[in-house]
Amino acid sequence: MANTMQAAVVEHFGQPLVIRDIPLPIPGPGQILVKTEACGVCHTDLHAAHGDWPVKPSLPFVPGHEGIGLVAAIGPGVTEVTLGERVGVPWLYSACGHCEHCLAAWETVCASAEFGGYTKNGGFAQYILADPKYVAHIPAGLAASAAAPIICAGVTSYKGIKETKAKPGEWLAVSGIGGLGHLAVQYGKAMGLRICAIDIDDNKLEHARRLGAEVLVNARNSDAIEKMRAATGGGAHGVLITAPSLGAFHQGVAMTRKRGTCVLVGLPPGEFPTPLFDVVANCITIRGSFVGTRQDMAEALAFAAAGKVKADIELQPLSAINDVFERLQRGDVPSRVVLDFS
Numbered sequence: 001m002a003n004t005m006q007a008a009v010v011e012h013f014g015q016p017l018v019i020r021d022i023p024l025p026i027p028g029p030g031q032i033l034v035k036t037e038a039c040g041v042c043h044t045d046l047h048a049a050h051g052d053w054p055v056k057p058s059l060p061f062v063p064g065h066e067g068i069g070l071v072a073a074i075g076p077g078v079t080e081v082t083l084g085e086r087v088g089v090p091w092l093y094s095a096c097g098h099c100e101h102c103l104a105a106w107e108t109v110c111a112s113a114e115f116g117g118y119t120k121n122g123g124f125a126q127y128i129l130a131d132p133k134y135v136a137h138i139p140a141g142l143a144a145s146a147a148a149p150i151i152c153a154g155v156t157s158y159k160g161i162k163e164t165k166a167k168p169g170e171w172l173a174v175s176g177i178g179g180l181g182h183l184a185v186q187y188g189k190a191m192g193l194r195i196c197a198i199d200i201d202d203n204k205l206e207h208a209r210r211l212g213a214e215v216l217v218n219a220r221n222s223d224a225i226e227k228m229r230a231a232t233g234g235g236a237h238g239v240l241i242t243a244p245s246l247g248a249f250h251q252g253v254a255m256t257r258k259r260g261t262c263v264l265v266g267l268p269p270g271e272f273p274t275p276l277f278d279v280v281a282n283c284i285t286i287r288g289s290f291v292g293t294r295q296d297m298a299e300a301l302a303f304a305a306a307g308k309v310k311a312d313i314e315l316q317p318l319s320a321i322n323d324v325f326e327r328l329q330r331g332d333v334p335s336r337v338v339l340d341f342s
Contacts (some may be wrong), residue, residue, distance in 0.1 A: 001328065002024060003023065003024055004021040004022060004023060005021070005022060005023075005024045005055075005125055005126040005127050006019060006020070006021055006122060006126050006284065006318065007019070007020055007021075007022050007062045007121075007125030008020075008062065008063070008064075008125070008318055008321045009022065009060050009061070009062055009123040010048070010049045010059065010060060010061055010062075010063060011059060011060045011061070012059065012108065013049070013050055013051030013056070014049075014050050016322045016325075017049065017063075017124070017232050017321050017322055017325070019318065019319060019321075020137045022125070023060075024127055025121075025127065025129040026073075027073050027074060027075035027078075027129060028075050028076075029075050029076045029077050029155075030075060030076075030077050030078060030131065030133075031078070031129055031130065031131065031132070032071050032073065032074050032075065032078055032087075032129075032130050032132045032135070033071070033072045033073040033074075033091055033127055033128070033129055033130075034067065034070065034071055034072060034087060034127065034128045034129075034135075034342045035069045035070050035072040035127055035172070036067050036068070036069040036125060036126055036127060036128055036142035037068055037070065037086075037113070037341055037342060038068045038069075038125055038144040038145040038147075038148045038338050038339065038341060038342075039045055039064045039066050039067040039068070039122075039123030039124060039148060039338065039339045040064075040066030040148035040149045040151075040152060040153070040313075040336055040337070040338045040339075041064075041066075041316075041321070041324050041328065041336070041337040041339065042065065042066060042152050042153065042210070043090070043179070043244060043267075043327075043328060043336070044117075044152075044267070044326075045063040045064060045065070045117060045124075045325075046325055046329060047267065047305065048061075048063050048117060048118050049265065049325065052237075053267075053268060054242060057118050057119060058119075058131045061117075061118070061121060061122075061187075062117065062121040062122050062123075062124050062125050063118075063122050063123075063124050064116070064117040064122035064123030064124035064128075064266070064339075065090055065091040065115065065116035065117040065118070065122050065123065065151075065152055065255065065314050066088070066090070066123060066124070066148040066149060066151055066152045066153075066338075067088065067089040067116070067122060067123020067128045067148070067209075068086065068087070068088045068089075068138060068144040068145075068147050068148050068151070069086070069087070069127075069128065069144065069341075070084055070085065070086055070087075071083050071084060071085045071087060071088075072127065072133075077178065078132050080132040080133055080135075081132045081137075082156070084309055085137075086138040086144065086147075087117075087130070087132075087136060087137060087138060088134040088135060088136030088137075088138055088147060088148070088151040088230070089116050089122070089123060089128045089130045089135055089136075090116060090134070090135075090136055090151045090152060090155070090291070090297065091115055091116055091117070091118075091152055091291050092108055092113060092115065092116075092134055092291055092293075092294075093113075093114040093115055093116040093119070093120045093130070093131060093134060094106065094111055094113065094114045094120075094131040094133065094134045095107040095108075095110035095112060095113045095114075095134065096110050096111075096112040096113075097133070099111065099112070102154065103238070105293055105295060106293065107134075107291055107292065107293055107294065108244045108290050108291050108292065112240050114131075115295070116128075116130075123254050123339075124318060124321060124339065126341060132309065136151045136211070136294075136297050136298075136301065137301075138301065139301055139302065139304075139305035140192070140271035140305075141305060142301065142305045144305055144342075145174070145313055145315060145338045145340060146310065146311065146313070147301065147304065148313075148336075148338045149179065149183070149311035149313065149336040149338065150300055150301055150309070150311065151297065151300075151301070152188075152291070153162040153179045153180045153183050153311065153336060154183050154300045154301075154303075154304065154311065155291060155292035155296050155297050155300040155301075155306060156180055156265055156289070156290075156292060157180045157181070157183045157184035157187055157240065157265070157292050158183075158184075158187045158225065158292060158296060158299065158300040158303070159191055159244065159289055159291065159292035159293075159296045159300075160184065160240045160242075160263045161184060161187055161188055161191060161193070161238065161240060161263075161267045162290040162296070163261070163263045163287055163289045164238025164260075164262075164263050164287075165238065165261055166188075166193055166236075166237045166238030166261075167192075167216050167237070168191065168192030168193065169192060169193075169194065170193060170194065170236075170237035170238065171193070171194050171195075171196060171232045171233075171235075171236040171237050171238070171257070172184075172188040172193040172194065172195055172196070172236060172237070172238045172239075172240065173195075173197075173198060173213065173228065173232070173235075173236035173238070173239040173240070173252070173255050173256075174188065174196070174197055174198065174213075174240050174242065175198040175199075175219070175239065175240065175241045175242060175243050175248045175251065175252050175255075175266075176198070176199060176241065176242035176243030176244075176245070176248060176266060177197050177198075177199045177201075177204040177205065177207060177208045178204070178242065178243070178333075179311075179333070179336045180242035180265065180266075180333070181197070181199070181204075181208075181233055181240075181242045182204075182207060182208065182211060182311075182312060182335075183309060183311060184210045184240050184242060185197060185208050185212060185213055186211055186212070186303075186308065186309040186310070186322075187213070187300075187303060187309055188240075189212040190303055190308040190309060193238070194214055195208070195212055195213040195214060195215070196213065196214065196215035196216075196217060196228060196232055196233075196236055196255075197209070197213035197215070197216050197217070198217045198219050198224070198228065198248075198251070198252075198255070199217075199218070199219060199243075199261040200218060200220045202218060203334070204220060204334070205217075207312075207334075212255050215228065215231045215232060217231075219247070219248065219251055224251065225251060225254045225255055228255050229255065229281040232257070234257050234258065235255050235256050235257035235258070235260060236255055236256060236257055236260060237257050237260045237261075238260060238262075238263065238305070239252045239253075239255055239256045239261070239262040239263065240263050240265065240323040241262065241263070241264050241265065242265055242266050243266050243268075244266045244268040245266065245268055246268050246270055246272060248266065248268075249264065249268070249272050250275075252254060252264075252283065253274070253275060253278065253286065254275070254278070255281065256282075256284050258282040258283060258284070259282070259283045259284070260284060260285070261284070261285040261286075261287055262284060262285070262287070263284050263287050263288075263289050264287070264288050264289070265288075265289050265290075265305065274286065306318075311335070311336050312334070312336060313335055313336050313337070313338045314333070314334075314335050314336070314338070315337075315338055315339075315340040316337055316339055316340065317339065318341065319342060320339075321339065324337050
């Protein structure tokens with residue numbers, strides 16, 4: 001094995017990533033080294049590279065939290081994985097394991113959590129150092145490129161749907177039919193929910209229809225809320241907002257049925273003023289949902305392995321990352337881009 005590896009590095013916020021040869025990590029006690037086969041590209045990677053969020057990564061760093069690969073080396077004391085096993089290195093890189101949240105199997109909100117491609121170097125590299133206690137175990141038969149979007153976009157949308165508490169036969173509205181949303185439509189359908197798809201792009205809405213959505217709403221139309229509420233008999237029992245748009249957040253609350261739950265997973269910049277009278281008078285729950293736990297991950301991957309959920313992917317080489325980021329910024333990525341290291 002060489003002493004260096006190729007990686008796409010953020011050296012300055014808001015500047016193009018630089019393809020560099022950087023030192024190959026050596027796994028220490030309780031660590032593993034994963035040889036990257038594929039890594040999905042997420043909108044969060046763009047936020048990370050631009051330093052958009054209040055707590056910024058330390059420069060320089062390697063983004064990417066949808067890395068899938070084979071375990072290439074194991075540090076002392078590791079028993080959770082075996083050499084050659086296919087694993088994923090997700091957004092939740094590690095957690096403390098002993099705080100009140102970890103003990104309740106809510107490790108995603110652990111105060112000591114580390115995040116792949118953010119506080120720890122991620123998957124835009126030929127190898128990834130990982131914590132074996134928190135890697136995703138990829139089911140046999142699920143290709144690396146197919147698994148990559150599931151360990152972020154998939155688990156995030158799946159967990160968000162669970163958090164709406166919508167029951168089979170009830171309405172789920174999915175706002176934003178992009179990388180997360182097109183998977184949310186499939187998860188919702190597989191979970192027995194009736195799907196209303198909301199977007200500003202008719203092509204994406206048509207895609208949602210092919211995936212099983214019964215009601216399509218173009219959010220640009222002035223009567224979008226009224227039409228949606230009429231078509232669903234009073235609004236959706238669960239609303240999942242994946243779009244990084246404050247307008248989508250306002251619409252989503254207005255599209256929530258009385259006593260329904262609106263779950264926020266998109267992360268647009270800015271503040272979100274809540275229509276308090278409507279929320280109180282209609283007994284609406286507004287809930288944030290952040291990726292998913294290791295159990296959610298196993299469930300989300302099982303749906304994919306069973307063929308019930310399949311991400312639309314576009315393969316690109318690592319060298320194309322800046323072009324991919326530009327397209328992501330413009331909203332010009334109809335599917336999920338996956339960096340192919342094969």
